[in-house]
Amino acid sequence: MRRDVFQAIADPTRRDIINLIARKSLNLNSIAENFEMSRPAISQHIKILTECGIVVINQQGRERYCEVQPKKLMEVADWLEPFREMWEARFDKLDTLLKEMQSKKKE
The missing domain is CATH 1.20.5 (Single alpha-helices involved in coiled-coils or other helix-helix interfaces)
Known part of the structure; x- marks a missing residue:
């Protein structure tokens, strides 16, 4: 099932993740350190954000870095x-x- 941008921003944790990585790309562990929930829970939120096209994950060596795709958020602005x-x-x-x-x- 393809999710849309509005489903992604409906959750406050996902909005916080977007705000966090809007400033700079972070790996999954660095993102998880900012929240009082398990790493698997954060990974699930990241998965939803990637399914919506708001976040892309770039592999750099052994690390996976999350980066915001602001163009996708234009749907909300429009x-x-x-x-x-x-x-x-x-x-x-x-x-x-x-x-x-x-x-x-x-x-």
Whole structure:
């Protein structure tokens, strides 16, 4: 079963893993050290992230390093864009209303 990006970011641990390796590639042990759960549990989260295409694993010698694929997260950004535009429009209207109220108050 192919998972999608939204399934990957639905879990807070996976979001934390993404944030952690967004700064620099880390091996599985280094990732696991940042969490209070077993290494197999972290490996399962990494597996889901790789199935979604958010993380790739690169073999370097005996180590496996996880790296974020930010392009894949664009699906989330694209989905959120109409909502961002809607809220910006609402805040612009609120800003206009507040300015009108302030100008009336000064009169």
